[in-house]
Amino acid sequence: MNYRHAYHAGNFADVVKHAVIARLVEYLKLKDKAFRVVDTHAGRGMYDLTAEEAGKTGEWEQGIGRVLSHRFARDAALLLAPYLDAVWAANPDGGLKRYPGSPWIVRKLLRKQDRLSAIELHPAEIAELKSLLAGDFQARAIELDGWLALGAHLPPKERRGLVVIDPPFEQESEFDRLVDGVKGAHKRWPGGTYLLWYPIKDREAVSDFRRRLADTDIPKLIDIRFELRGPSPEPRLDGCGLAVVNPPYTLEAELQVILPALLGVLRDGPGAKAEVVRLAE
Numbered sequence: 001m002n003y004r005h006a007y008h009a010g011n012f013a014d015v016v017k018h019a020v021i022a023r024l025v026e027y028l029k030l031k032d033k034a035f036r037v038v039d040t041h042a043g044r045g046m047y048d049l050t051a052e053e054a055g056k057t058g059e060w061e062q063g064i065g066r067v068l069s070h071r072f073a074r075d076a077a078l079l080l081a082p083y084l085d086a087v088w089a090a091n092p093d094g095g096l097k098r099y100p101g102s103p104w105i106v107r108k109l110l111r112k113q114d115r116l117s118a119i120e121l122h123p124a125e126i127a128e129l130k131s132l133l134a135g136d137f138q139a140r141a142i143e144l145d146g147w148l149a150l151g152a153h154l155p156p157k158e159r160r161g162l163v164v165i166d167p168p169f170e171q172e173s174e175f176d177r178l179v180d181g182v183k184g185a186h187k188r189w190p191g192g193t194y195l196l197w198y199p200i201k202d203r204e205a206v207s208d209f210r211r212r213l214a215d216t217d218i219p220k221l222i223d224i225r226f227e228l229r230g231p232s233p234e235p236r237l238d239g240c241g242l243a244v245v246n247p248p249y250t251l252e253a254e255l256q257v258i259l260p261a262l263l264g265v266l267r268d269g270p271g272a273k274a275e276v277v278r279l280a281e
């Protein structure tokens with residue numbers, strides 16, 4: 001486990017992922033009934049953008065840095081507000097010095113009846129996450145293998161909610177684990193919404209992954225594809241994808257507003273595109 005998200009926090013992929021997570025949580029809040037978010041690869045929850053790791057890559061400057069200095073049109077601004085307000089809430093002194101991870105953003109959006117299970121395996125990351133969420137009775141940091149959590153923590157007792165699966169992709173086999181993981185989880189809890197993050201880097205692996213996802217027999221499944229540029233000659237993170245199982249019926253229309261708005265700010269060369277493809281009806 002060498003992956004450290006501190007090098008990448010706030011990059012374009014975090015922006016797209018967190019903006020979509022926020023829309024999914026906002027949708028769950030439309031009904032009073034309590035829900036739970038299970039974040040299987042939660043990370044440390046808060047990242048210091050002035051630290052050496054963030055400075056080494058500077059990825060956040062091309063991601064959240066650009067987004068926060070942009071003025072979005074009103075429709076996009078309204079849809080992005082829950083996410084961007086959470087980012088500002090992590091920076092109470094103004095100026096962008098910290099970037100919140102998925103568990104912190106979700107926690108910020110919960111109502112008092114809702115819960116978060118944030119799962120992380122890396123010893124240093126889980127220690128930070130536990131201290132970030134210490135004393136919070138709505139959110140629990142759990143030291144566990146996220147893939148096991150898909151069995152052990154599903155379905156949640158609330159029977160409503162979202163599962164975020166955001167592995168580090170240190171190994172190519174993580175595409176296989178994602179397909180197998182969501183297949184098993186969906187069997188245990190068919191009614192949950194699932195969000196799966198994946199890198200668009202090795203195009204062949206990505207096509208194979210999408211084909212395998214479409215073959216799972218999961219009946220409601222969309223694939224969000226966000227590409228900063230066309231394919232690079234050398235393997236490079238040219239984009240990211242988000243597969244959503246059981247997407248809310250409002251999501252596609254929201255994405256038609258959010259994705260072009262974000263792409264306009266984040267694009268990095270010819271061939272940039274963002275689209276939503278239905279892998280299953």
Ligand SMILES: C[S@@+](CC[C@H](N)C(=O)[O-])C[C@H]1O[C@@H](n2cnc3c(N)ncnc32)[C@H](O)[C@@H]1O
Nearest residue numbers: 005041042043101102120121122145146166168
């Ligand atoms: C991409 S980062 C997560 C970022 C976070 N979801 C966010 O959006 O802020 C992936 C995380 O998974 C953790 N991780 C790696 N293998 C894991 C496993 N088997 N179970 C749980 N966490 C794991 C890594 O330590 C890393 O913090």
